[in-house]
Amino acid sequence: MRHKSEELMKQIMDYAEQFQLLNHRSPYTSEIADALGIVKSTVYKYLVAMNDRGMLSYRNGEIVTERTNKISLLTKPAAVLGSVSCGMPQLEEEYIEEYVSLPVSLFGEGEFFILRASGDSMIGAGINSGDMIVIRKQNTASDGDIVVALVDNESTLKRFFLDTERRCVRLHPENPKYPDIYTQNCTVQGVAVHVIKSLE
Structure with missing residues (x-):
């Protein structure tokens, strides 16, 4: 030929x-x-x-x-779970809706899961109700990180600070109508790294 x-x-x-x-x-x-x-x-x-x-x-x-x-073929699987409170902490039954692949070139290395924001306490950080939050699974956080925290068996999305004077954790909402949460019973489940949202 x-x-x-x-x-x-x-x-x-x-x-x-x-x-x-x-x-x-x-x-x-x-x-x-x-x-x-x-x-x-x-x-x-x-x-x-x-x-x-x-x-x-x-x-x-x-x-x-x-x-x-x-084309980057390197991806990480991430489970899309239920919602997380962006108001007062609320109990949410964890369930997996689906799995998605996150490109490593955009999201980096690590183990991730995705939660749907519920409420308006984090609007000052650009997180609105219904937004999808990509969370890097880890049990530590630095001051100022936005974390998924388990407080008294209830999950909430807040900004994390260590309060040395009170010797506790301060979970700070990004909306002035909500008070800070002070707790000694707090487990960090992950740190928010990306927000996926629709533009209106």
Whole structure:
């Protein structure tokens, strides 16, 4: 096959890129052949020719194009749980709604879970009721961190401070209509690192 069809090369390239975006791996030659209605050996010959022309890289069955080279395949699973109080602490039954994949390039390393904010006590920090809060699971926090704290078996989302004078933890809402919560019975469940919200 001396003359390669430019149209078929474009179809193979487009299919390979779309497949990798959806499946996070390169398609097999048999999958390309089935999708485009051609034989597997033709796909292989085209991929070799496209590699030789510098249109893509084809090595050991792996197809890499300029576009797919920019795709980060590193992700971390995160459970989407129920809501967390952004008002007074409230008891919420923890349940997993679904799992989502968070790109490491955006969210960093760590173990994460996602909670839906409920209430208005953190509006000063840009967290509104209904926002999705990405939480890095950890049991320590620094002054000023926004944390999910377990207080008397009830979860709440507040800004964390150590009160050395009172020898306790101060959980500070970002809304002046709510009082600070002072407690010696506080367990940090995680630190908020991102807010996912809809723009209105």
